[in-house]
Amino acid sequence: MNKSKNFNLFLMDGDVTGRIKCTLSNWTGLAYKVPRSYLDKCKNRQDLKQSGVYFLFGKNDDNEDEVYIGQAEIRENGEGVLFRVMENLKDSSYFSDAIMLTTQNNSFGPTEISYLENRFTNLAKDIDRFKVRNSNDPNPGNVTEEKESELEDFVEYSKMVLGVLGYKIFVPLIKSVQRLN
Template structure:
């Protein structure tokens, strides 16, 4: 994803013209969302502030690769103007979510105190496995969320690929190493997978059954837990 800004130019062109310009660049995109004011009340300082905030929010969330080459200048807004712009930021985040874009939605929730009578919907799981081909013991953690299985940053990743590894997983692992998202055998960012087996295969570098690999804190496998739930 790319986050940018545009003001009215001397030729009268503005945001839409800037989007069309990107079509001539190497940067490829399929969808664009534009936020504008009805009265052009924001100047370069306000727009730069918003661009900086949105870019940093997207980077921290970590759902997408942010293509911005440099960190945008935050500008020099007053405290009063900053408070006003923060309200707009929350509104924009809400609107993006309604439109189905989870650009600023964290993959996992920020840990909060859990009441004793309320079950946490995000299930923490661990995986421990000794790899025969490398003789290493791999340990990883993930959270099962409403969206799938999020392998957490800090998890160990087996660096060698087995012959049986799915091609999609092999390419993802290679891309992560190239982007330093796997560094010295450790994952440096959260990664979302739709199935427990793909999450486990990504970690172990081979085809595997994630429902037996992933276990709860008390050592119960996902497979056993699901069987107990549906009995």
């Protein structure tokens, strides 16, 4: 994959500390970075009523970076990923920012979001840069080889987007080596 991509960042509130929408050239994905206190301002966004995967970023009691990775289907009430993130407001006070990933063409079904939640969770645990709050191992779903290849492309683009938005969750830490004299 060509790593040189055109990022489109839209400062929804005219400020880098507010809501940010991110797209990439040749990517059907959409990413939203939304501070916890701005979640309510997104209620009318139709693309956040779709299925998607989300990341809740914050600090734990030891002031370490922490993340919870989840997924949300479209519900009978027509709500999707944003509604699921807002449900976490009741249960968790630790997160300060949410990043929600969905698509421009509403193409994620239950299998796709299960696969992505599993993949992102396991990648984050393997990299070990953030403490992963997920207590269970998400179901990987049952995808065909073709669908897996498509979803892996989505994962690669998402990793770039998360980094651009300031979360290097999938970038390994470089361990310093002490020299012996």
